[in-house]
Amino acid sequence: MAPLSKEQFEAQRQASKMKIIVVALELFSKKGFINTSINDIAKTANISKGLMYNYFESKDVLLEECLKMVLEGVVGGIQAATQIKNPEERLEFLIRTSFDMLKENPHIWKMFVSLSLQLDKESASYRILNEYWSQLFKNAVSIFKEMGYEDYEERAFRYGAMMDGLAMQYILLGEENILFDKTLQGAINIYCYNK
Amino acid sequence: MAPLSKEQFEAQRQASKMKIIVVALELFSKKGFINTSINDIAKTANISKGLMYNYFESKDVLLEECLKMVLEGVVGGIQAATQIKNPEERLEFLIRTSFDMLKENPHIWKMFVSLSLQLDKESASYRILNEYWSQLFKNAVSIFKEMGYEDYEERAFRYGAMMDGLAMQYILLGEENILFDKTLQGAINIYCYNK
DNA sequence: TACCTTTGACCAACCGTTCAGTCATAAATA
DNA sequence: TATTTATGACTGAACGGTTGGTCAAAGGTA
Numbered sequence: 001m002a003p004l005s006k007e008q009f010e011a012q013r014q015a016s017k018m019k020i021i022v023v024a025l026e027l028f029s030k031k032g033f034i035n036t037s038i039n040d041i042a043k044t045a046n047i048s049k050g051l052m053y054n055y056f057e058s059k060d061v062l063l064e065e066c067l068k069m070v071l072e073g074v075v076g077g078i079q080a081a082t083q084i085k086n087p088e089e090r091l092e093f094l095i096r097t098s099f100d101m102l103k104e105n106p107h108i109w110k111m112f113v114s115l116s117l118q119l120d121k122e123s124a125s126y127r128i129l130n131e132y133w134s135q136l137f138k139n140a141v142s143i144f145k146e147m148g149y150e151d152y153e154e155r156a157f158r159y160g161a162m163m164d165g166l167a168m169q170y171i172l173l174g175e176e177n178i179l180f181d182k183t184l185q186g187a188i189n190i191y192c193y194n195k
Numbered sequence: 196m197a198p199l200s201k202e203q204f205e206a207q208r209q210a211s212k213m214k215i216i217v218v219a220l221e222l223f224s225k226k227g228f229i230n231t232s233i234n235d236i237a238k239t240a241n242i243s244k245g246l247m248y249n250y251f252e253s254k255d256v257l258l259e260e261c262l263k264m265v266l267e268g269v270v271g272g273i274q275a276a277t278q279i280k281n282p283e284e285r286l287e288f289l290i291r292t293s294f295d296m297l298k299e300n301p302h303i304w305k306m307f308v309s310l311s312l313q314l315d316k317e318s319a320s321y322r323i324l325n326e327y328w329s330q331l332f333k334n335a336v337s338i339f340k341e342m343g344y345e346d347y348e349e350r351a352f353r354y355g356a357m358m359d360g361l362a363m364q365y366i367l368l369g370e371e372n373i374l375f376d377k378t379l380q381g382a383i384n385i386y387c388y389n390k
Numbered sequence: 391t392a393c394c395t396t397t398g399a400c401c402a403a404c405c406g407t408t409c410a411g412t413c414a415t416a417a418a419t420a
Numbered sequence: 421t422a423t424t425t426a427t428g429a430c431t432g433a434a435c436g437g438t439t440g441g442t443c444a445a446a447g448g449t450a
Contacts, residue, residue: 016429032313034229038406048431050409059406114312116367117305118227157364157374158381165360169352172311172328179352186353233440243397245442254440 017055017065020045025066029107032114033063060125067115067128070108074132077101087146092192094139095163099184102167103175110171136160159191212250212260215240220261224302228258228310255320262310262323265303269327272296282341287387289334290358294379297362298370305366331355354386 023045027036038059042049056062078097084090102109112129119126140159144152166187170180189195218240222231233254237244251257273292279285297304307324314321335354339347361382365375384390 013429035313037404039404049407050432051430053407054429110312113363114309117309117312118230154374154377154381157372158378161360161364161378162357163360164363165356165358168308168359168363169356177352179349182349183353183356186349232438234438244440245398246396248441249395 013055018069020047020052020055020062021066021069024062025070025108028063028066029105029111033111034118060123063115063125064128067125071128071132074101087143088192091140091143092188094143095184095188095192098163099166099170102170106171106174109167113168113171155191162187162191208250213264215242215247215250215257216261216264219257220265220303223258223261224300224306228306229313255318258310258320259323262320266323266327269296282338283387286335286338287383289338290379290383290387293358294361294365297365301366301369304362308363308366350386357382357386 020041024036024041027040027044031040038049038052041062042052052062056065078094081090081093081097084093115125116129116133119129137156137160140156141153144155144159149155166180166184169177173180215236219231219236222235222239226235233244233247236257237247247257251260273289276285276288276292279288310320311324311328314324332351332355335351336348339350339354344350361375361379364372368375
């Protein structure tokens, strides 16, 4: 049993880190990154400020790890799309699951936008976010190409703008707006099935 | 000359305030509201910190006055649209002048979005911004109604989403993207002339 | 003199970060 | 088994720095 203990320690450590990340994500997304202090996080997680720095070397690194974790979840959620052969259906699946996630956790997506706007473009966190958006766009381009459109890049750009815009509307106005779902369905009809 | 002096003082005071507002807007939009200190503004404006508080009772009030001033300019810029009888042409004018302003001063619009996301919803500044967006939406609704569409509200919403999305793309990716102008022209064709 | 603008030293509060030191527990030793 | 030693999670006071905001005093003008 003795030889296992080291790995057990590591597992315990990972679990503790995860607990902190969950709390930090909650606070970052609700109050904003800048407006959340290390003290806030430590208090909410019921640990000391010092322990925070045992696990994460700085507030910035903590943010990085938060982003990595949550984006891993997002990527995992839309991974199933690769199974879908038909590009039209694949795109519809992507749109629907993306907006399901947005509706389930609007604060997180609000945080993504907020960070994209306020982070230093050279920071690691910004790069992580940027990498994700780039992948999304490239994916859309290849789908429209697969659909056989000649103007696939332009289409992907227009599609991206509409998705961003709809997401912004949801983030800023909230669900109360009845027009949202109707417009989303309309967008699916247009971009997936061109009708 | 003596009887005028009071008004002259007031005019002088307004001029000084305006000078501070211009500097503050520059810094707020380039570094972000939270990351700009009163000291930064005072130094850049070549005045003392104390004098700042002679003119503006707090940093929040300064932001309010900045927003009021810049939005006044924006409203003034699109005011000419009311002269255009034809709703299709009026909408095209609105879109073009809006994006001209965005291109001329992307930092300012980035600031608008950033503030909308991070300000307390009860704050005066948030209300000022919100009021402006509401007016834009209502205006779009009435234009589409005037055009004779039955689904004018839904159309206005979709239009708003596309405009927001395009603006976000521009703010985040910058002008380098060749697809932007093409997509904007496409949006004008679709939303103004339904082709 | 009297009245204003303007200054910049000053304040308390808060920030991210550090670090000397505590303590329960596990490993090693006898 | 009993005792010592080593580990690393954990604490919280303290640090240097920055913040928004205040105020007594100096400067300018009439």
